[in-house]
Amino acid sequence: MSQAAMPVHLDKTGALYLSCPHDSMATAITIQDVWTRHREDLRRVEEQMTGFLSTRVPLIGQVGGYILQGGGKRLRPLLVILSARLCGHDGPAALLLGSVVEFIHTASLLHDDVVDEASVRRGRAVAHTIWGNPASILVGDYLYSKALLLAVGLKNQRVMDTLAEATTTMSEGEVMELLRVADLGLSEEDYFKIVDAKTAALISASCRLGAILGSAGGEQEEALAAFGRKIGLAFQLADDVLDYMADSEKFGKALGKDIMEGKVTLPLIHLVAHSSPEEAAAVKALFDDPDSAQGRLSSVGTRMRRHGSMDYVLEKARRSVAEAKEALAVFPPSETREELGAVAEYVIGREW
Numbered sequence: 001m002s003q004a005a006m007p008v009h010l011d012k013t014g015a016l017y018l019s020c021p022h023d024s025m026a027t028a029i030t031i032q033d034v035w036t037r038h039r040e041d042l043r044r045v046e047e048q049m050t051g052f053l054s055t056r057v058p059l060i061g062q063v064g065g066y067i068l069q070g071g072g073k074r075l076r077p078l079l080v081i082l083s084a085r086l087c088g089h090d091g092p093a094a095l096l097l098g099s100v101v102e103f104i105h106t107a108s109l110l111h112d113d114v115v116d117e118a119s120v121r122r123g124r125a126v127a128h129t130i131w132g133n134p135a136s137i138l139v140g141d142y143l144y145s146k147a148l149l150l151a152v153g154l155k156n157q158r159v160m161d162t163l164a165e166a167t168t169t170m171s172e173g174e175v176m177e178l179l180r181v182a183d184l185g186l187s188e189e190d191y192f193k194i195v196d197a198k199t200a201a202l203i204s205a206s207c208r209l210g211a212i213l214g215s216a217g218g219e220q221e222e223a224l225a226a227f228g229r230k231i232g233l234a235f236q237l238a239d240d241v242l243d244y245m246a247d248s249e250k251f252g253k254a255l256g257k258d259i260m261e262g263k264v265t266l267p268l269i270h271l272v273a274h275s276s277p278e279e280a281a282a283v284k285a286l287f288d289d290p291d292s293a294q295g296r297l298s299s300v301g302t303r304m305r306r307h308g309s310m311d312y313v314l315e316k317a318r319r320s321v322a323e324a325k326e327a328l329a330v331f332p333p334s335e336t337r338e339e340l341g342a343v344a345e346y347v348i349g350r351e352w
């Protein structure tokens with residue numbers, strides 16, 4: 001079956017399956033193989049992070065430990081480790097930078113959940129509903145600052161440039177998104193700018209960091225950065241579809257959260273663009289009255305299915321994953337390249 005003709009699978013619960021098990025292009029290495037092969041490195045990252053949380057201020061360990069122990073697949077540390085290996089490096093600096101990017105990611109989630117007034121993440125109450133907004137924000141500040149302090153210890157200016165640029169871009173993305181809350185005039189182009197900044201920047205940086213550790217040349221470093229950026233985009237596209245139709249237990253977040261938060265994402269942009277004026281007005285009404293939006297979520301989902309909005313977005317996600325894998329063609333074939341391919345497929349094959 002050609003990649004272009006690959007169907008999108010939705011099961012009864014609405015969980016999505018994008019990877020086709022019989023696809024001849026699919027990589028032979030599965031994501032489970034990747035987790036298994038790198039379990040020891042990831043365990044060491046975990047151990048390091050726990051150590052970095054133990055400070056003279058117990059609240060930091062409590063809040064930071066709570067969100068970190070809540071789960072998370074450690075995608076960003078895995079990408080640092082695999083990218084470094086692809087470029088011939090497998091020293092402790094990759095593990096340290098794995099902790100650094102996961103701390104930055106965790107800090108951004110603590111902040112984002114306050115901004116979004118979210119209630120559930122990774123299947124559990126968000127930290128600010130337990131410890132309050134100030135503690136959540138300040139522990140986020142700690143994780144972010146600690147991450148930079150740890151990275152400074154490597155005395156590598158390129159590493160610092162990469163981290164500083166990624167975090168600046170992420171913050172820009174979040175502010176851009178804030179400015180467009182409930183704005184149904186958001187264009188696809190602007191949506192992609194937001195996603196590129198808020199999500200793809202750190203995933204791209206994780207891959208670039210691996211390349212820097214491996215002293216890869218410009219072409220290989222740029223290829224890994226492009227790979228990360230494209231899978232980051234695919235990750236967010238899948239997330240934005242799942243928000244409307246996942247099995248919420250597996251997803252670990254409340255369904256329909258985006259509409260409740262006034263977040264205009266690509267499935268909705270597509271739906272509005274293909275709706276009659278009456279239908280578009282009904283969608284707009286959801287933003288005007290977010291409290292009733294949850295109850296009307298299934299009608300939005302039905303309309304999205306009717307207009308092919310999910311398929312449209314998932315096709316873009318799938319395309320982005322294919323482009324990501326193509327970007328790695330500058331590297332000779334290797335097991336590590338295959339593993340990165342499996343990670344790329346995983347970001348759209350996940351069903352949570």
Ligand code: FPP
Pocket residue numbers: 104107108109111112113116118140144167170171174198199253257
């Ligand atoms: C989740 O998006 C949030 C992000 C992808 C990035 C958050 C970034 C910041 C708060 C700014 C940078 C902060 C630091 C500390 C560097 P989402 O709300 O669409 O996804 P969700 O449904 O998982 O909440």
Ligand code: MG
Pocket residue numbers: 112113116118
């Ligand atoms: Mg959020």
